[in-house]
Amino acid sequence: MPDLPKKKVGIVACSGEEMAEGTVTRQAALRVLEQLRPNETVTICLPLFLAGGEGDRAFARFYPTIALDGCDRRCAARGTEMYSGKPAASVVVTDVVKDNHLGTARRLSEAGKQAVDVVAGQVAQKVDELLGVTWDRKQQVADPSQPTQESKAKVATCSCGSGIPVQVVQVGGQEVTLIALPLIFEQFHAAAKLPGEGTAVELIQTVKIYNPIPDGQEAAFTEAVMREYAAFCQEEN
Amino acid sequence: MRKVMIVPCSGIGKSYGTVAREGAYVVTEDLRPDTTQLVPLSLLVLGDEQARADVSGAQAITIDGCKLACATKMVTESGGTVAHDLAVLDVYRRHRDLKPSGIAELNEGGTELARALADEVVVLVDRLTGEVKNA
Amino acid sequence: MPKEMLELTVDKFTFRVPKGLYYNDAGVWVSLEGNVARLGLADFAQQRSGDMAFAEVKPVGTALKPGVEFASVETIKVNLSLPSPVTGKMVEVNSALGDAPEWINRDPYGNGWLAVVELTDWSSDQARLLDADAYYALIKSQAEEEAK
Numbered sequence: 001m002p003d004l005p006k007k008k009v010g011i012v013a014c015s016g017e018e019m020a021e022g023t024v025t026r027q028a029a030l031r032v033l034e035q036l037r038p039n040e041t042v043t044i045c046l047p048l049f050l051a052g053g054e055g056d057r058a059f060a061r062f063y064p065t066i067a068l069d070g071c072d073r074r075c076a077a078r079g080t081e082m083y084s085g086k087p088a089a090s091v092v093v094t095d096v097v098k099d100n101h102l103g104t105a106r107r108l109s110e111a112g113k114q115a116v117d118v119v120a121g122q123v124a125q126k127v128d129e130l131l132g133v134t135w136d137r138k139q140q141v142a143d144p145s146q147p148t149q150e151s152k153a154k155v156a157t158c159s160c161g162s163g164i165p166v167q168v169v170q171v172g173g174q175e176v177t178l179i180a181l182p183l184i185f186e187q188f189h190a191a192a193k194l195p196g197e198g199t200a201v202e203l204i205q206t207v208k209i210y211n212p213i214p215d216g217q218e219a220a221f222t223e224a225v226m227r228e229y230a231a232f233c234q235e236e237n
Numbered sequence: 238m239r240k241v242m243i244v245p246c247s248g249i250g251k252s253y254g255t256v257a258r259e260g261a262y263v264v265t266e267d268l269r270p271d272t273t274q275l276v277p278l279s280l281l282v283l284g285d286e287q288a289r290a291d292v293s294g295a296q297a298i299t300i301d302g303c304k305l306a307c308a309t310k311m312v313t314e315s316g317g318t319v320a321h322d323l324a325v326l327d328v329y330r331r332h333r334d335l336k337p338s339g340i341a342e343l344n345e346g347g348t349e350l351a352r353a354l355a356d357e358v359v360v361l362v363d364r365l366t367g368e369v370k371n372a
Numbered sequence: 373m374p375k376e377m378l379e380l381t382v383d384k385f386t387f388r389v390p391k392g393l394y395y396n397d398a399g400v401w402v403s404l405e406g407n408v409a410r411l412g413l414a415d416f417a418q419q420r421s422g423d424m425a426f427a428e429v430k431p432v433g434t435a436l437k438p439g440v441e442f443a444s445v446e447t448i449k450v451n452l453s454l455p456s457p458v459t460g461k462m463v464e465v466n467s468a469l470g471d472a473p474e475w476i477n478r479d480p481y482g483n484g485w486l487a488v489v490e491l492t493d494w495s496s497d498q499a500r501l502l503d504a505d506a507y508y509a510l511i512k513s514q515a516e517e518e519a520k
Contacts (some may be wrong), residue, residue: 006519030249049313336448
């Protein structure tokens with residue numbers, strides 16, 4: 001089984017060649033990738049992505065992405081959604097920077113260079129937010145009125161093509177697929193963290209890194225995950 | 238006479254993408270502003286009407302950073318006619334002394350390589366516009 | 373070419389390691405074909421190096437022993453000297469790489485092969501080489517260190 005992957009954020013920039021704002025997105029993306037958050041981000045090359053780059057597309061299906069666009073035509077955001085999934089965050093330069101005198105696409109003015117600083121800072125902040133909290137990659141619905149059922153654990157591999165194992169668990173009567181759960185269990189078990197209250201908090205926090213948990217559902221998810229973990233530990237012992 | 242469409246890949250993962258982008262600017266802004274026009278690849282791929290109209294019926298020269306040839310592939314799939322395709326990697330092979338580095342900002346070698354690339358593109362542009370004139 | 377493949381995914385990159393080949397720790401793969409060995413550059417090594425701009429292989433007739441350079445490749449990122457994993461004599465080189473070194477990137481275990489060597493001390497050479505599992509473990513630790 002692969003090791004638990006470190007969560008990173010994909011940065012997709014439009015790099016639009018015909019306007020200064022496109023150059024701002026390119027420079028801002030590179031600033032984040034190379035200087036501000038080099039260990040937490042991965043570049044998604046938009047032309048390669050659109051042309052069928054499977055590595056980039058699979059990454060963007062599994063990991064959160066931030067789309068950086070120069071204008072409201074939003075090529076980076078639309079392209080990402082078309083081939084992988086809705087970006088977790090989207091920044092449009094014309095929304096952030098109201099100055100029209102950014103220079104040319106080929107040579108940014110001083111105002112353009114400052115715009116790069118501003119946009120890069122905002123993107124770095126969004127990277128921190130995405131790595132600190134769950135992001136809403138897909139809607140999950142659990143009906144708390146339904147009695148908790150015996151879980152039908154099913155371990156498989158994520159269909160996004162990343163090779164990350166997933167496990168289906170029962171949460172409030174509904175089947176929920178949790179990414180990386182088998183790996184998380186292995187790590188906790190290897191660290192001798194037995195099922196219990198202290199472990200529950202840490203366990204659900206780890207699960208939340210890879211899976212969105214809807215507001216108000218944390219208790220139900222915690223119960224389900226702990227139940228699965230107890231079964232996992234029993235099987236291992 | 239229709240302008241020749243110049244479509245760079247502008248890939249952000251390698252220096253070659255920046256060289257392609259800069260080379261396209263040298264062609265369309267410095268060397269042949271009257272006979273060429275830069276078309277943003279993403280706009281074309283995502284169906285922008287103006288970009289599609291620009292490319293439709295025109296001759297395009299694609300500039301790809303590497304041999305993955307994203308610009309060439311996507312212009313063709315978007316209904317454009319690729320008259321010539323260049324890869325920066327191949328231009329570098331012809332100018333081994335101009336080793337590019339940097340993506341956000343090119344080194345001197347990269348800037349000169351962009352210029353060498355632009356010179357090769359201009360030869361192709363002149364050939365295309367000359368052919369049109371003589372038709 | 374062996375079909376079973378180990379795969380390592382780190383971030384957006386997937387590195388392939390065919391079973392049934394041998395590897396040295398520089399990333400040169402060895403495919404045993406009777407009394408000769410076909411050599412090439414493994415997927416992890418070629419991806420890490422970048423787009424091949426030039427590939428130069430020593431000529432037919434060159435005597436090789438482990439550690440002696442048998443080929444070199446150049447990208448805008450690296451100039452890589454490739455040490456021979458085996459003992460013997462070069463009997464064939466991939467001439468297609470002169471015009472199209474990108475085969476090393478595009479098809480590292482197939483059309484991107486570098487050279488064929490007539491073996492003279494395979495039993496000693498084999499003992500020094502890594503099998504697919506050992507090479508996989510090596511690149512895994514290197515890739516994960518770089519991705520941090």
